[in-house]
Amino acid sequence: MKKLLLACLFASGVGLSAQTNIANYSFSKTTGVSYTPITGGTKVLPSGTNTTYDSDMSAAITLPTPFPFGGANVSSVYISSNGFITFGSALQTYDYAPLSTSGGTGAIAAFAQDGASSTATGAVSEVRYQDLGTEFVIQYSDHANYYNRSTEKLNFQIRLVYATGEIKIVYGNCTDPGTTSTSGITPQVGIRGNSTTYSTNVSPLMIGNIPAGTTCDWSKAVTGDANSSTMLFSGTTNANVKIPTG
Numbered sequence: 001m002k003k004l005l006l007a008c009l010f011a012s013g014v015g016l017s018a019q020t021n022i023a024n025y026s027f028s029k030t031t032g033v034s035y036t037p038i039t040g041g042t043k044v045l046p047s048g049t050n051t052t053y054d055s056d057m058s059a060a061i062t063l064p065t066p067f068p069f070g071g072a073n074v075s076s077v078y079i080s081s082n083g084f085i086t087f088g089s090a091l092q093t094y095d096y097a098p099l100s101t102s103g104g105t106g107a108i109a110a111f112a113q114d115g116a117s118s119t120a121t122g123a124v125s126e127v128r129y130q131d132l133g134t135e136f137v138i139q140y141s142d143h144a145n146y147y148n149r150s151t152e153k154l155n156f157q158i159r160l161v162y163a164t165g166e167i168k169i170v171y172g173n174c175t176d177p178g179t180t181s182t183s184g185i186t187p188q189v190g191i192r193g194n195s196t197t198y199s200t201n202v203s204p205l206m207i208g209n210i211p212a213g214t215t216c217d218w219s220k221a222v223t224g225d226a227n228s229s230t231m232l233f234s235g236t237t238n239a240n241v242k243i244p245t246g
Contacts, residue, residue: 004219004244005033006205008167008191022070022106022193023200025167031219031244035155035172038139041130044079046117052125054116054146055093056081064131068165069106070193078104079127079138083111083187085158088194097188099204100227105194109204110158110169111143111233112188118144118153120175135168136160145185145233148178154243167191171218174243179235186230189221196227204229207241215240 008025044061045053058079066073069087078090084098088105091098096114098107117125123142130137137159144152155172169189177185190204198204204224210216210232218231218241232241 004171004217005030006169006171006189006221008203009164021200022191022203024071025191025203027203027205027223029219029221033170035157035170037141037155037172038128038130038132038137038157041128041137043126043128045081045127046125052117052119053081053127057090057093060090061129063136063160065136065162067136067160067162070191072105074105077129077136077138079129080112080115081127082115083113083140083143083156084109085138097228099188099190099192099202099229100196102196107192108158108167108169109188109190109192110156111140111154113185114146114182115140115143116146116149118142119149120144120151120153123153134162136162145178145180145182147180147182148185148235151175151178171243176242177233177235177239179239181234181236185232185234185237187233188229189231190224190229192227198225198227202227206230207232210238210241214238217241218243 060076074087086104086107091103125142143154154174157170159168193201195201205221206224206229
């Protein structure tokens, strides 16, 4: 199956100091990578006796090994039901745009929007994390935009490589975008440091200026031009813009 990998790598030779310079990251993308689901570790969502999730933020999760991010070693992470993680502190449960919202010492967005568990036929929705020794993996399974949860099933991971500081955002099988029109259909993807200043501390991706009816997919993503830059995943704006799933 054809999968999509978006990766950010911290430039070598940059010392560990204050977390202020996301501009030192380089961005690469590729398709054809292997999406390997995790089944162990710890399920974060749904929590407790709940069978669905919406507007949730985890407590601090301690990383077994410190992760070098933006010039500092971070030791814990917060996981949002809205498709992103943060370092330092949690954002509000209703925050959908972590790259343009201040808070904590950093954020990584894989599909940041008003997210929820899918209610589509056959969906088994959950968010879990697992330490694999060399990397820490956060996985969203059968995730969806809140307003399109009856049709969408999205699968993706954020993978933090301890030794190199590399951030891998890997997309697995994803349905076509839903057809309900809402302001939450343009997800943020990228990384942010301890401020929302573009471009020294926010590195977003975007897909834009796609004429209606034009076929395009997320492998065509380019570097965004503002901290509010977004990707496109909308069955009403342009149903042809999809995430490669083979």
